[in-house]
Structures are given as structure tokens and as C-alpha cells.
Amino acid sequence: MKKPLIHIGKIAQRTVFTCDRITYILLKIEIQGELKASPGQFIMLETGNDSYLDRPFSILQLRERELSLLIEVKGRGTRKLLSMKKGDSVRFKGIHGNGLGPIENYYGKKIALIAGGMGIVPIFHLVSQFNITGGGQIQLFFGARSRSFFDALDKHLQFSEVLGGFNKYLVPLKETGKTVVDVFREYVEKNGAPNHILSCGPEGMLKSVQEFIMETGISGELILERRMACGRGMCMACPVMILDGEADIIKMACTKGPVFAVGKGRKVIF
Amino acid sequence: MALSTLFLGKRFRNPIVLASGIVGYGKKFDEEVGLDKVGGIITKTVTALPRPGNPLPRVAEVDSGMLNSIGLANPGIDKFISDQLPYLQEHKTNIIVSIAGGTSEELVHLALLLDNIEYIDALELNLSCPNVAIKMQTSQDPRETFRAVDAVKAVTRKQLIAKLSPNVSDVVEVARKAVEAGADALSLINTLGGIKVDPVLRKFVLGNVTGGLSGPAIRPVGVKMVYDIKKELDIPVIAHGGIVDQWSALEYLLVGADLIALGSGLFKNPDLTEEVSAGLEKYLHENGATLADIRGELL
Structure with missing residues (x-):
């Protein structure tokens, strides 16, 4: 390159x-x-x-x-x-950066998208690309501090319209006292686990999502955030520590991420 | 051609080198710009054992510069030699390998492992990383500096460059000890220690609390230290600190710098190398001068 x-x-x-x-x-x-x-x-x-x-x-x-x-x-x-x-x-x-694979990879699979706060950004990018008719198996779980964030996104991004065809669960922490992962787990108890999870948000949330992925043995992709100086693999400011089987691997979020596959014995160390 | 420079007996196609810790081990820079565009590369500091580096965040912007606390993250000498170094062999640029150690014994161990690798042109002893958990940097103490340089000099056939800290009261005294111990050249300045506070969160910005300041903010400090040393000592110097265009490179050359090292300015400006070399050529042409004419003109 x-x-x-x-x-x-x-x-x-x-x-x-x-x-x-x-x-x-x-x-x-x-x-x-x-x-x-x-x-x-x-x-x-x-x-x-x-x-x-x-x-x-x-x-x-x-x-x-x-x-x-x-x-x-x-x-x-x-x-x-x-x-x-x-x-x-x-x-x-x-x-x-390395983004998600081709959108077609996700068609027909039972997928949960879990976003927290600003973590909605790449998830929004993804869902706005979906052919809605192919998206019936996709559930979106989106948590924010309060309902005002959803209202603002609705007003400025026509959020509801873009997400019209998706089953979505909006979880305002202030009004419901629940986190998005709480609501996701409730959903799973009733409806069973998805085959794949795609998640972006605060580290605490990603950590809980990863725990679920490890417990159930499904696959997942976490989209991480890091401060960086160059954005192209030189400054070494944005390491992500991965545990793959027995081995610790350090990967830079800018070039090897920010999307990281987890599950099946592979996880991000937070 | 106008920029060709002789340094430690080696031909450098221009006086521009890549500072340690900026482009890792050079592969990415080679793909983006080409290692053949610079006189040399100083590789990211390697230690005996792998180091994961410091807690996050590791970088923060400040007025006219940045703080970093990468913490000498590196794969360790064995992996460096087996996985990273061979890539550089194929490229016709001078290779300076930066090493650091907690003790003189560790430095000697590293120097011995690198001694038989013919295509390494010189070693840079990083005596001044501000981001590792030791109570002081070696080059903050003239005697420790002497001891470290002396120990490595005794075992290596490579040219030896000592990289000094600006976090001292008298850099000339430290430089003199390094030269007395046998350093063939000096590299300076490393970053200045600094802290950034986030007043909204009421927290330190860097995970490691303190970091090293680089960028144009430190250039006047660097220029003064190079000037002070070149006035007192007859020793080649690689100047570091806030070089973001040909004008800042010229400041260092005019006070006697032999080579100039590009650092964090490369993060935002991928064209910096070409801009500096083209800018220097243009300056020399317009002034009807050679590099030798202007080097040290103000001493």
C-alpha cells in the first residue's frame, strides 16, 4: 500500500x-x-x-x-x-482499518447487533447498507444514557426510518435502569441465542458481550476504540491484547482492527 | 546529490534519518514513501525481553506537539532479529539499531547479539527513554552514561551513538562523558518529560500519567542543546526535536547538526520526508551553497 x-x-x-x-x-x-x-x-x-x-x-x-x-x-x-x-x-x-466483511456474509444468519452510545456509529453504517428484506433475522439492541439520545438521532439521522425493517430494542439506562446487555440477555432467555454478535460501545459493555460469546460458544466481532497518533501502524499507540488459545498476541487497532473477531477460544483482554 | 552526507564513514544519500520509535522497523514507511528516500533509519528501540508497553491511552496532543508514553513496546531482541531486521537488509539505506537495557549487562548482551550482523551500520544506545519504570534515565547521570557507553564500546565493532535526554541541567557534561567513554556520535534530544491533565474529567490523560513531549514545542530546546554541544565538543550529532519542514531542519544544520531526524511530524504528514529533502535542495540551490557551507555556520 x-x-x-x-x-x-x-x-x-x-x-x-x-x-x-x-x-x-x-x-x-x-x-x-x-x-x-x-x-x-x-x-x-x-x-x-x-x-x-x-x-x-x-x-x-x-x-x-x-x-x-x-x-x-x-x-x-x-x-x-x-x-x-x-x-x-x-x-x-x-x-x-479493517472493517467488517462483505454485507452478504450476514444475510440469512441470526445476528444480534449490540451498540452502546457512540458505538452506534459503525453499526448504523452497517444497517444502512442492509437490504432490509434480507434483514429479518437481525435484532438490534441499542443502549444509551437516556431517551434523549435516541430522540436526537431520530431528529438528525432519521434513525427510525433507517432502522424501520429491523427488530430493535432501545434501552435508555436512565428511564429503564437496565443496560443494553441486560435486555439482550432477557431476549435470549425467551428466544434463544443468536449465531453471531456484532458489537461496538464502551469497554465495560463489550466485556459483558464478550462474556456472553464465550459462555455460549457462538462467534462475534467487537469494534474497538483507541486513541492513536498515526492511524496507519507506525506509532504503536493503539494496541489490543488478544488471547488466542494459550498465546497472547498484540495487534494494533488501526491496521489489524478496529474490528476483532472473538469466540471459539479467542478473546480480547480488556 | 547536493544532500549527500558522510557520517561515521558511511555515505548517507541525504542528511535525513527516521528517528527511533516513529516508523517501527520501517516496513510501513517503506511501502508508503520508500526507505531509499532517507539517509538512514533508526529502528524502534529493542530490549532483551519483549515489552508490551505502557497502559492506554499512550498519546495526547498538546500545544505545538504531542505527549507519548508508548513505553518501549517491542518484541524483544530474538524476534527482532528473526522477524523484523531481515526486511531492512534488502534496502539500500543505512541501518542504525536502537537498543536499551536496564543495566549495562543487558546492553552488552544486546550489542553482542547484533555485532555479527554485517548490514547494521551503527548502534544507538537509548539512554533516555522517559517512559520506562526506572527511577531515572541513564543519561541523566554523567557517570551512568559513561559506564553504559564504556561497557558497550568494549564489546562492539559497530559505530556507537549515544542518545541523550534533555531532562538534565547540563547536557554538555553528559555528552562529554559519553564521548570520553567512546561514543562515536550523539543523538539528541529525546523527548522532554511532561504531563497533561483533563480538567473536565479531573484525570491524567495518559495511562502512564507522564509521557514524553515531542513536536515543534521542543525545537528551541533541541536547537540550543545541539548548539551547546557542537560548540564544546568535536562529535557528530543526529539532531532530533520538532522538525516539521525544511526550515526547522535548517535551524539544526546551521548550529552544526550532521544529520537531522524526523519524528512525530511524520504521523500527520506522510509527505514530510520528500518535503524536507526537496526544501533543503531548493534552499541550497537558491543560496548557491553546499550542505558543508551551511553546516555549523552559526557556531
Whole structure:
């Protein structure tokens, strides 16, 4: 692979909203040329001319000439993004990382998608690609701090519309007192376990999901988040420790992930 | 051609080398840019045993730079020699292998294992990683520096480069001890110790609490230290610290740097190598000067 291409885009739409005292930015970037990405893949976005490092962001959607990102404002780089306006030019590198396999792999299987908070981003990318008629066997479990996050995604991303054909379980922690994994386990007690789980979210949630995968012997894919400096396998800032049988293996999330297969004796060490 | 440089008796196609810990063992950089575009590569520091590295997060951006606390993550010398090093043999660039050890014995052990590998051009002794759990960096103490360089020099036939810490009160004193012990060249500066606090979460940002500061923020410190050493000592220097374009490279060359090392600037800018080499060539051409003319002009 040659050098990562530096892409230049223009902000076509920028929406800022707040839920549970956390600020989010929805960016739609008009891109030149054609890019392809599979769910789980990410870009490295320049957050300003004076930024020394780019920031990794998972792709929310990529279609026609429009790249969408959903960003939680957390620190120095994401705060700078707040000052960007419609029409501003942005630079990014990528597409980086190993995403999920071809969408057809998931058709006809009994699959649970389990997302927590911002973990919805690559899951949304995935479900928006599904041919809905092929998705009857798919259950989406989505947890968030409170209902306001779902409402915001509905308003800004037409969330319900995109997910119209899926069986979905929305789990607002504040209103229900339950975690998304609690609700998933209740579902399994009544309906049996899925064959495969795809999950993205906070580490605590991923850990519980992985425990379920190990208990039941099914397969799964976890999409992990890491801070990184280069995004392309050089800086060694984003290791993921994997236990495969007896052996510990360290893999960098940027090039070997962020999607990691688990199950059948293989797990991520959190 | 204008950039060709002689360093420790070896021909470098340009004075640009890749700093240790930036491109791992070079494969990815070779695919992206080409190892034949740089004068040399200093490989990521290797230790006797594998090291998983420090807790996460390991990087954070700060004003004009970044903090890192990778923690000398590496597969250990055996795997390095069997799995990583052979790739570099096929490429026509100078190979400098960076080694670190908790004791002089460990350094000697590493140097002996590498001594018979002909295509290694030099060893860099990393006496200054700020991210490992020892109470001080070797190069913070002139006597410890002497001891480490002396011990390795006694057993290796390779050219020996000592990499020094800027976290000292008198870098010239440490440099002098390294030279007295037989160092053939010096590498500086390593990162400056630093901490970043997240005031919203009221937590330290790095998993290891402290890290090493790199980037343009540390360039004036690096330029001063190279200047101070070149004024006092007759020793080749590989300058590190905040090189993000030809102008920052020129700052170091004008105070006497023999080679300049690209570091964390490569993370954001994959074109940095070509930009610096083209920029230097253009500068020399426009000024009707050679590299030798400008090197150390301000000393």
C-alpha cells in the first residue's frame, strides 16, 4: 500500500446537539472522487491547521459523494471542530482499518447487533447498507444514557426510518435502569441465542458481550476504540491484547482492527 | 546529490534519518514513501525481553506537539532479529539499531547479539527513554552514561551513538562523558518529560500519567542543546526535536547538526520526508551553497 491519500472535502452540513450534557457534532462532508468503506473503517481528520495530530473517527455513512461523521466533543481536537462552519474545507486521510466483511456474509444468519452510545456509529453504517428484506433475522439492541439520545438521532439521522425493517430494542439506562446487555440477555432467555454478535460501545459493555460469546460458544466481532497518533501502524499507540488459545498476541487497532473477531477460544483482554 | 552526507564513514544519500520509535522497523514507511528516500533509519528501540508497553491511552496532543508514553513496546531482541531486521537488509539505506537495557549487562548482551550482523551500520544506545519504570534515565547521570557507553564500546565493532535526554541541567557534561567513554556520535534530544491533565474529567490523560513531549514545542530546546554541544565538543550529532519542514531542519544544520531526524511530524504528514529533502535542495540551490557551507555556520 502506498501513502494514505490526503482527501479534501467541504462541510456540506454541520449540526450540533446536546444530550445529557454531552455535545455532539454531526458532520456531512462533500468529498471529491469516489471513496469506498466498509463499516468499522475510519478516517483520520485534521481538526485544524494548528493541530499536531489528526483524530480517528469511525464512518457513520459514506454514499455518493458524502461522508458523514458523528462526533462526541471530548477534548482538544473535537472542541476545535465546533468552530467549523458549513462551506469550510476539511482534510482527512484514509480510509483506514479493517472493517467488517462483505454485507452478504450476514444475510440469512441470526445476528444480534449490540451498540452502546457512540458505538452506534459503525453499526448504523452497517444497517444502512442492509437490504432490509434480507434483514429479518437481525435484532438490534441499542443502549444509551437516556431517551434523549435516541430522540436526537431520530431528529438528525432519521434513525427510525433507517432502522424501520429491523427488530430493535432501545434501552435508555436512565428511564429503564437496565443496560443494553441486560435486555439482550432477557431476549435470549425467551428466544434463544443468536449465531453471531456484532458489537461496538464502551469497554465495560463489550466485556459483558464478550462474556456472553464465550459462555455460549457462538462467534462475534467487537469494534474497538483507541486513541492513536498515526492511524496507519507506525506509532504503536493503539494496541489490543488478544488471547488466542494459550498465546497472547498484540495487534494494533488501526491496521489489524478496529474490528476483532472473538469466540471459539479467542478473546480480547480488556 | 547536493544532500549527500558522510557520517561515521558511511555515505548517507541525504542528511535525513527516521528517528527511533516513529516508523517501527520501517516496513510501513517503506511501502508508503520508500526507505531509499532517507539517509538512514533508526529502528524502534529493542530490549532483551519483549515489552508490551505502557497502559492506554499512550498519546495526547498538546500545544505545538504531542505527549507519548508508548513505553518501549517491542518484541524483544530474538524476534527482532528473526522477524523484523531481515526486511531492512534488502534496502539500500543505512541501518542504525536502537537498543536499551536496564543495566549495562543487558546492553552488552544486546550489542553482542547484533555485532555479527554485517548490514547494521551503527548502534544507538537509548539512554533516555522517559517512559520506562526506572527511577531515572541513564543519561541523566554523567557517570551512568559513561559506564553504559564504556561497557558497550568494549564489546562492539559497530559505530556507537549515544542518545541523550534533555531532562538534565547540563547536557554538555553528559555528552562529554559519553564521548570520553567512546561514543562515536550523539543523538539528541529525546523527548522532554511532561504531563497533561483533563480538567473536565479531573484525570491524567495518559495511562502512564507522564509521557514524553515531542513536536515543534521542543525545537528551541533541541536547537540550543545541539548548539551547546557542537560548540564544546568535536562529535557528530543526529539532531532530533520538532522538525516539521525544511526550515526547522535548517535551524539544526546551521548550529552544526550532521544529520537531522524526523519524528512525530511524520504521523500527520506522510509527505514530510520528500518535503524536507526537496526544501533543503531548493534552499541550497537558491543560496548557491553546499550542505558543508551551511553546516555549523552559526557556531
